[in-house]
Amino acid sequence: MAKAAPMSPLAPKSYAQCPPIEGVRFSTAEAGIRYKGRTDVMLALLDKGTQVAGVFTKSKCPSAPVDWCRAKLKGGKARALVVNSGNANAFTGKNGVASTKLTAQLASKATGATANEIFLASTGVIGEPLDATKFEGALDKLVKKAAPEGILEAARAIMTTDTFPKVATATCEIGGVSVTINGMAKGAGMIAPDMATMLSFVFTDAPIAASALQTLLSKSVMGSFNSITVDSDTSTSDTLMLFATGAAAKRGCAKIATATDRRLAAFKKALDGVLLDLAHQVVRDGEGCRKFVEICVEGAASAAAAKKIGLSIANSPLVKTAIAGEDANWGRVVAAVGKAGEKADRDKLAIWFGDFRVANKGLRDLSYDEAKVSAYMKGEKIDLRVNVGVGKASWTVWTCDLTKEYVAINGDYRS
Amino acid sequence: MAKAAPMSPLAPKSYAQCPPIEGVRFSTAEAGIRYKGRTDVMLALLDKGTQVAGVFTKSKCPSAPVDWCRAKLKGGKARALVVNSGNANAFTGKNGVASTKLTAQLASKATGATANEIFLASTGVIGEPLDATKFEGALDKLVKKAAPEGILEAARAIMTTDTFPKVATATCEIGGVSVTINGMAKGAGMIAPDMATMLSFVFTDAPIAASALQTLLSKSVMGSFNSITVDSDTSTSDTLMLFATGAAAKRGCAKIATATDRRLAAFKKALDGVLLDLAHQVVRDGEGCRKFVEICVEGAASAAAAKKIGLSIANSPLVKTAIAGEDANWGRVVAAVGKAGEKADRDKLAIWFGDFRVANKGLRDLSYDEAKVSAYMKGEKIDLRVNVGVGKASWTVWTCDLTKEYVAINGDYRS
Numbered sequence: 001m002a003k004a005a006p007m008s009p010l011a012p013k014s015y016a017q018c019p020p021i022e023g024v025r026f027s028t029a030e031a032g033i034r035y036k037g038r039t040d041v042m043l044a045l046l047d048k049g050t051q052v053a054g055v056f057t058k059s060k061c062p063s064a065p066v067d068w069c070r071a072k073l074k075g076g077k078a079r080a081l082v083v084n085s086g087n088a089n090a091f092t093g094k095n096g097v098a099s100t101k102l103t104a105q106l107a108s109k110a111t112g113a114t115a116n117e118i119f120l121a122s123t124g125v126i127g128e129p130l131d132a133t134k135f136e137g138a139l140d141k142l143v144k145k146a147a148p149e150g151i152l153e154a155a156r157a158i159m160t161t162d163t164f165p166k167v168a169t170a171t172c173e174i175g176g177v178s179v180t181i182n183g184m185a186k187g188a189g190m191i192a193p194d195m196a197t198m199l200s201f202v203f204t205d206a207p208i209a210a211s212a213l214q215t216l217l218s219k220s221v222m223g224s225f226n227s228i229t230v231d232s233d234t235s236t237s238d239t240l241m242l243f244a245t246g247a248a249a250k251r252g253c254a255k256i257a258t259a260t261d262r263r264l265a266a267f268k269k270a271l272d273g274v275l276l277d278l279a280h281q282v283v284r285d286g287e288g289c290r291k292f293v294e295i296c297v298e299g300a301a302s303a304a305a306a307k308k309i310g311l312s313i314a315n316s317p318l319v320k321t322a323i324a325g326e327d328a329n330w331g332r333v334v335a336a337v338g339k340a341g342e343k344a345d346r347d348k349l350a351i352w353f354g355d356f357r358v359a360n361k362g363l364r365d366l367s368y369d370e371a372k373v374s375a376y377m378k379g380e381k382i383d384l385r386v387n388v389g390v391g392k393a394s395w396t397v398w399t400c401d402l403t404k405e406y407v408a409i410n411g412d413y414r415s
Numbered sequence: 416m417a418k419a420a421p422m423s424p425l426a427p428k429s430y431a432q433c434p435p436i437e438g439v440r441f442s443t444a445e446a447g448i449r450y451k452g453r454t455d456v457m458l459a460l461l462d463k464g465t466q467v468a469g470v471f472t473k474s475k476c477p478s479a480p481v482d483w484c485r486a487k488l489k490g491g492k493a494r495a496l497v498v499n500s501g502n503a504n505a506f507t508g509k510n511g512v513a514s515t516k517l518t519a520q521l522a523s524k525a526t527g528a529t530a531n532e533i534f535l536a537s538t539g540v541i542g543e544p545l546d547a548t549k550f551e552g553a554l555d556k557l558v559k560k561a562a563p564e565g566i567l568e569a570a571r572a573i574m575t576t577d578t579f580p581k582v583a584t585a586t587c588e589i590g591g592v593s594v595t596i597n598g599m600a601k602g603a604g605m606i607a608p609d610m611a612t613m614l615s616f617v618f619t620d621a622p623i624a625a626s627a628l629q630t631l632l633s634k635s636v637m638g639s640f641n642s643i644t645v646d647s648d649t650s651t652s653d654t655l656m657l658f659a660t661g662a663a664a665k666r667g668c669a670k671i672a673t674a675t676d677r678r679l680a681a682f683k684k685a686l687d688g689v690l691l692d693l694a695h696q697v698v699r700d701g702e703g704c705r706k707f708v709e710i711c712v713e714g715a716a717s718a719a720a721a722k723k724i725g726l727s728i729a730n731s732p733l734v735k736t737a738i739a740g741e742d743a744n745w746g747r748v749v750a751a752v753g754k755a756g757e758k759a760d761r762d763k764l765a766i767w768f769g770d771f772r773v774a775n776k777g778l779r780d781l782s783y784d785e786a787k788v789s790a791y792m793k794g795e796k797i798d799l800r801v802n803v804g805v806g807k808a809s810w811t812v813w814t815c816d817l818t819k820e821y822v823a824i825n826g827d828y829r830s
Contacts, residue, residue, distance in 0.1 A: 059753030126746025234754035325826025331541025338474030339649035363508035411740025
């Protein structure tokens with residue numbers, strides 16, 4: 001943890017250039033929560049009128065900030081987001097609840113907003129008390145220096161075992177008026193989102209009401225964050241929030257009240273793109289990863305079945321270690337399909353690595369060229385396609401390989 | 416694969432001494448299916464009148480021998496068991512079906528039994544055609560040299576990535592007459608049994624009818640093989656069979672027709688003991704393992720919920736790597752409880768490593784001595800106890816740690 005890990009070989013070659021969004025300002029600070037010599041608290045300051053939507057972990061043991069956000073989301077309004085790294089404030093009992101309350105009070109005092117408009121997230125070690133008094137002086141300073149350009153530094157402040165900050169951007173039109181979506185995410189391990197990944201925050205100037213925003217977000221998360229896995233371990237802190245400042249209305253953008261509004265077509269596509277980009281970056285920073293793996297399951301009885309089979313393959317340690325070993329071990333893919341518990345016709349099953357069909361109609365495809373497949377497996381991006389032969393539904397999920405480095409990273413994270 | 420791996424550090428200090436069981440004889444041979452210089456085929460010859468029961472993988476892609484055994488089990492009678500290692504005959508289509516048929520025909524010819532009384536199992540690589548003609552000469556020789564003492568050698572012949580042969584024995588009384596139960600198992604990876612482990616065969620001279628035997632076996636497997644996991648990957652070939660020769664009847668043992676017969680009390684206990692012993696040996700040979708981990712979940716809403724939570728912890732790569740790193744990282748245990756999807760009261764949760772309570776009432780137990788817990792984590796056997804605070808049900812599961820060696824073993828198994 002303390003020593004900087006080398007950057008993931010799957011990191012993007014450059015960071016997305018996010019244009020400033022009117023109504024959103026960022027700042028970061030070193031609050032000394034756990035790390036030395038790096039930022040560990042981030043403030044996003046939001047103009048009055050900002051609408052908010054969020055999706056959170058389905059864990060039965062959610063963190064205190066997740067409980068806080070769920071409760072405050074009902075108001076639909078946000079003025080500030082405070083996120084710290086180094087401590088997840090999860091499994092911290094009454095102390096954790098008091099800690100979120102104090103943080104919100106301090107942020108309320110510093111920003112002039114009510115505590116109900118303050119959203120919180122924490123990421124890091126589970127079970128250690130979070131000393132919120134450390135935010136006391138920091139929040140005033142954070143408010144003073146907040147600036148529209150700071151999203152990349154903000155993304156850096158919320159990193160834990162991440163090896164690179166994750167940002168994404170898209171611009172689209174609503175009724176002829178240009179709007180922007182910027183997002184950030186963190187996460188590298190304990191990644192099997194069951195509503196959202198560990199932490200991701202997305203901002204837009206589009207004037208969209210909170211209820212419509214919630215519908216858009218809940219839908220978009222299905223094919224992005226909810227379709228990735230690093231290690232099958234769902235976090236206690238998964239949080240994805242979408243903030244809409246509405247500033248584009250000043251430039252003539254139509255105010256959108258419902259998610260079914262046809263003018264949202266391009267926005268939906270852009271939002272999907274930003275979330276998928278961020279979700280892929282999380283996988284590309286999967287602890288110890290060397291390969292980015294896309295798994296498409298087709299011919300399934302339903303989309304839900306295809307997804308379950310896809311995640312069964314993506315979470316199989318045997319499939320993941322085989323890919324780490326650059327071995328197109330489709331026998332293990334068969335086993336993972338079999339254990340998923342969903343309908344699959346063993347005698348119609350077909351499997352491809354890239355364009356190479358290695359199994360067909362329930363047995364090895366004798367025509368494939370082992371040398372060519374081996375060469376393909378040496379690449380950084382592995383496409384795995386499985387047709388389970390029972391229907392027409394499909395789903396795509398993403399994961400990374402399982403390497404010795406994953407074990408090393410997680411064998412001494414806490415100590 | 417080819418090079419012999421060092422024996423698991425968790426291997427038993429000595430092998431169980433299994434007394435011969437009347438009506439069961441073993442022999443082994445080198446059929447050259449995949450390995451060089453070691454036995455790879457095992458025959459268990461069973462006297463006329465032997466009753467049989469079995470439980471098999473719930474995989475939707477079962478192997479050809481699993482399909483064969485399921486079909487033949489209806490007869491309830493067995494005369495021979497033929498098992499090969501090196502090739503699982505799974506996902507081999509019509510070729511696989513033909514291969515099981517030919518093997519049974521050859522065994523029928525060699526033994527004089529009907530093909531319906533021949534049981535088969537195969538373990539090894541998935542998806543490669545199994546050339547059953549290799550058994551042609553071998554089976555005659557195997558029948559000729561079969562002897563009552565050969566169970567340890569038989570257990571050795573069915574090993575794949577196993578580092579030691581697994582046998583267990585128990586003696587008990589039925590109505591005052593002594594009977595014996597001997598068992599063998601193989602398995603080290605792809606272990607998350609969903610009816611039975613990869614391969615396990617148990618023999619007794621008790622005169623118990625097939626239908627009663629089936630009831631006993633199905634019940635006993637729940638708390639043993641179905642409660643272990645190495646890597647969450649359920650195999651295509653899981654097979655557990657119980658053969659009862661009935662030879663003890665000649666010594667005055669009562670013939671048992673139903674599983675509810677009260678005279679079975681000691682036998683049930685002995686059978687449970689043999690299966691649990693074998694299941695533990697499979698975990699103790701978990702690929703790359705260094706620690707044997709017992710996880711007891713209590714205070715759950717139901718036994719099924721306790722088991723699901725237990726397996727969620729046991730399959731969590733983060734918990735397993737933490738244990739490999741000798742870190743009592745209970746935060747990851749909380750996350751694994753949370754993701755299981757079963758009822759758990761976060762604010763009542765308590766966690767123990769050995770006798771050390773590290774978390775209580777939803778937060779860190781401030782009284783525990785970190786140095787003592789760290790010393791405990793250096794041991795070879797780790798007991799993890801979790802009370803989820805919602806009910807009175809409990810369940811125990813067993814697993815091993817996840818080490819770099821697991822990744823190394825599985826990164827180049829096939830190639």
